[in-house]
Amino acid sequence: xxxxxxxxxxxxxxxxxxxxxxxxxxxxxxxxxxxxxxxxxxxxxxxxxxxxxxxxxxxxxxxxxxxxxxxxxxxxxxxxxxxxxxxxxxxxxxxxxxxxxxxxxxxxxxxxxxxxxxxxxxxxxxxxxxxxxxxxxxxxxxxxxxxxxxxxxxxxxxxxxxxxxxxxxxxxxxxxxxxxxxxxxxxxxxxxxxxxxxxxxxxxxxxxxxxxxxxxxxxxxxxxxxxxxxxxxxxxxxxxxxxxxxxxxxxxxxxxxxxxxxxxxxxxxxxxxxxxxxxxxxxxxxxxxxxxxxxxxxxxxxxxxxxxxxxxxxxxxxxxxxxxxxxxxxxxxxxxxxxxxxxxxxx
Amino acid sequence: xxxxxxxxxxxxxxxxxxxxxxxxxxxxxxxxxxxxxxxxxxxxxxxxxxxxxxxxxxxxxxxxxxxxxxxxxxxxxxxxxxxxxxxxxxxxxxxxxxxxxxxxxxxxxxxxxxxxxxxxxxxxxxxxxxxxxxxxxxxxxxxxxxxxxxxxxxxxxxxxxxxxxxxxxxxxxxxxxxxxxxxxxxxxxxxxxxxxxxxxxxxxxxxxxxxxxxxxxxxxxxxxxxxxxxxxxxxxxxxxxxxxxxxxxxxxxxxxxxxxxxxxxxxxxxxxxxxxxxxxxxxxxxxxxxxxxxxxxxxxxxxxxxxxxxxxxxxxxxxxxxxxxxxxxxxxxxxxxxxxxxxxxxx
Numbered sequence: 001x002x003x004x005x006x007x008x009x010x011x012x013x014x015x016x017x018x019x020x021x022x023x024x025x026x027x028x029x030x031x032x033x034x035x036x037x038x039x040x041x042x043x044x045x046x047x048x049x050x051x052x053x054x055x056x057x058x059x060x061x062x063x064x065x066x067x068x069x070x071x072x073x074x075x076x077x078x079x080x081x082x083x084x085x086x087x088x089x090x091x092x093x094x095x096x097x098x099x100x101x102x103x104x105x106x107x108x109x110x111x112x113x114x115x116x117x118x119x120x121x122x123x124x125x126x127x128x129x130x131x132x133x134x135x136x137x138x139x140x141x142x143x144x145x146x147x148x149x150x151x152x153x154x155x156x157x158x159x160x161x162x163x164x165x166x167x168x169x170x171x172x173x174x175x176x177x178x179x180x181x182x183x184x185x186x187x188x189x190x191x192x193x194x195x196x197x198x199x200x201x202x203x204x205x206x207x208x209x210x211x212x213x214x215x216x217x218x219x220x221x222x223x224x225x226x227x228x229x230x231x232x233x234x235x236x237x238x239x240x241x242x243x244x245x246x247x248x249x250x251x252x253x254x255x256x257x258x259x260x261x262x263x264x265x266x267x268x269x270x271x272x273x274x275x276x277x278x279x280x281x282x283x284x285x286x287x288x289x290x291x292x293x294x295x296x297x298x299x300x301x302x303x304x305x306x307x308x309x310x311x312x313x314x315x316x317x318x319x320x321x322x323x324x325x326x327x328x329x330x331x332x333x334x335x336x337x338x339x340x341x342x343x344x345x346x347x
Numbered sequence: 348x349x350x351x352x353x354x355x356x357x358x359x360x361x362x363x364x365x366x367x368x369x370x371x372x373x374x375x376x377x378x379x380x381x382x383x384x385x386x387x388x389x390x391x392x393x394x395x396x397x398x399x400x401x402x403x404x405x406x407x408x409x410x411x412x413x414x415x416x417x418x419x420x421x422x423x424x425x426x427x428x429x430x431x432x433x434x435x436x437x438x439x440x441x442x443x444x445x446x447x448x449x450x451x452x453x454x455x456x457x458x459x460x461x462x463x464x465x466x467x468x469x470x471x472x473x474x475x476x477x478x479x480x481x482x483x484x485x486x487x488x489x490x491x492x493x494x495x496x497x498x499x500x501x502x503x504x505x506x507x508x509x510x511x512x513x514x515x516x517x518x519x520x521x522x523x524x525x526x527x528x529x530x531x532x533x534x535x536x537x538x539x540x541x542x543x544x545x546x547x548x549x550x551x552x553x554x555x556x557x558x559x560x561x562x563x564x565x566x567x568x569x570x571x572x573x574x575x576x577x578x579x580x581x582x583x584x585x586x587x588x589x590x591x592x593x594x595x596x597x598x599x600x601x602x603x604x605x606x607x608x609x610x611x612x613x614x615x616x617x618x619x620x621x622x623x624x625x626x627x628x629x630x631x632x633x634x635x636x637x638x639x640x641x642x643x644x645x646x647x648x649x650x651x652x653x654x655x656x657x658x659x660x661x662x663x664x665x666x667x668x669x670x671x672x673x674x675x676x677x678x679x680x681x682x683x684x685x686x687x688x689x690x691x692x693x694x
Contacts, residue, residue, distance in 0.1 A: 112563035
């Protein structure tokens with residue numbers, strides 16, 4: 001069974017989804033006292049990073065954001081090393097009152113040294129949501145924050161306050177969510193995986209999702225976000241499969257205070273078994289070789305590729321009812337929306 | 348040529364070096380208003396972690412520190428997953444006014460997820476010095492800090508103030524240095540690689556050091572620390588060799604403000620060429636298979652193993668004048684010394 005007469009599921013590109021946010025972002029920007037400035041820091045000559053920087057530039061121009069590309073290290077000159085000057089450029093941008101957002105094009109060193117750089121960006125300018133404070137808030141389902149809480153290096157515990165509406169209480173703003181995981185959620189909202197009839201905060205309840213990759217930047221926050229919203233999530237990594245579910249509200253109050261909002265425990269299922277029962281399969285494996293087997297997918301499922309390489313086989317739409325090949329266009333709008341969260345240039 | 352009649356260099360275990368700090372730590376502890384408490388968080392049943400926890404316990408008992416071992420996840424019960432409950436245990440310890448220091452036995456998940464946990468520990472209780480704030484201070488040679496600066500999530504730039512003495516100015520304390528790199532420096536001071544005749548802050552000047560491994564936890568901070576102190580350092584990783592040197596004081600003031608204290612640039616030398624000119628070779632490769640070739644070492648060099656496995660060949664002392672097979676005993680004293688840095692329980 002397939003979605004249309006050609007026997008293929010629907011191929012859904014990011015554009016129509018991104019378009020639904022374009023007006024919202026434009027409206028926010030129109031309320032600003034001055035044009036916000038985003039600085040992009042490019043520290044290598046890698047083609048995907050350069051491409052993404054050019055893409056950011058075009059999106060900024062279209063939406064009226066000032067974009068300044070700072071090329072350092074080997075991006076600036078072949079004689080310089082990868083990443084040389086990135087840390088300095090970040091610190092300078094942190095301190096520049098005219099800079100509202102900072103975007104760094106990763107990978108630079110890869111691994112731990114990139115993670116170090118992500119912690120150096122001021123959380124108040126971290127439009128990508130890569131600072132560990134934002135991951136902490138996500139894992140603990142802390143959705144609304146006082147901006148000053150971002151100034152503290154010490155995470156605070158919080159009781160599990162059920163979030164019923166999407167409107168920040170007075171004196172608070174939304175905590176920044178990492179842009180790629182958020183972009184995926186926005187895609188799933190658009191295609192109805194998130195059910196608006198359900199209570200806000202539980203709208204993925206009843207859905208089974210497999211997320212392939214458990215990196216700290218994409219896979220793990222995405223799995224947690226979906227579980228926080230009620231989904232049953234299989235988080236698949238190279239050496240293990242875990243099941244993430246929303247924490248039951250039965251834990252004693254005193255204990256709950258310190259607990260992440262979701263429960264992660266090892267799963268006995270194989271990848272094939274997970275895929276066979278998944279309504280949604282999201283893959284983010286940074287390898288051109290890796291492919292999710294179409295034969296293992298559930299008939300009519302939704303397939304979302306968020307890797308730079310294509311993680312699904314060419315015939316994915318023989319099984320999937322909807323296939324989203326990339327979410328970058330949605331991600332970038334989430335990022336530009338974050339330029340307006342902290343009231344520097346806004347009224 | 349060898350160091351003694353047996354034709355072998357000196358085998359130097361950590362004990363005599365650790366002993367030189369034992370009195371200092373005991374004196375600091377004696378000045379405390381109450382017995383400080385260190386909490387150890389064990390999240391896996393891995394033998395090296397359990398061994399290290401028992402070792403911490405013995406050292407604490409000997410020095411009069413209260414040690415509480417908290418076993419969570421698979422360390423507590425075979426039915427629980429690795430790392431389950433570690434994050435909660437950290438947050439609880441952050442908030443417990445009776446806890447002065449927090450030590451987590453890594454690896455738990457390995458990689459990025461461990462790095463996330465390291466950012467969750469309050470910097471005021473991070474006796475291991477693994478929070479990115481301490482790495483930032485190290486890279487920028489910020490040696491003395493106001494304790495309140497640790498409360499801020501935003502790194503501050505600093506001019507390169509030459510550090511001439513080892514005494515914190517009024518109102519400041521020493522920034523915590525990551526314990527393993529600091530332990531290595533203490534070993535090198537003990538055996539005279541650091542020359543006390545030279546100015547403080549330049550005592551490794553004239554020495555060439557190879558550091559094998561460039562992880563964010565050990566290898567990179569160690570290379571930076573040695574370069575900050577004047578050494579010429581080759582930082583060797585699986586796919587590249589970099590040379591770290593102290594930044595010349597000739598950079599314009601306005602630029603210098605944002606720069607790390609050392610310069611890292613790619614080296615054209617091979618590992619063999621680095622080893623042939625190195626006075627000190629430090630290896631931290633987490634693999635039982637990896638061995639530094641004795642044949643490549645400079646006659647009379649100093650060899651320091653900081654990996655859990657032995658990274659030097661059995662005949663290392665045929666070439667090395669001094670071989671230090673492990674620094675763990677020094678490291679643990681550095682860690683216990685850090686219990687007294689922030690004035691909670693101390694006068």
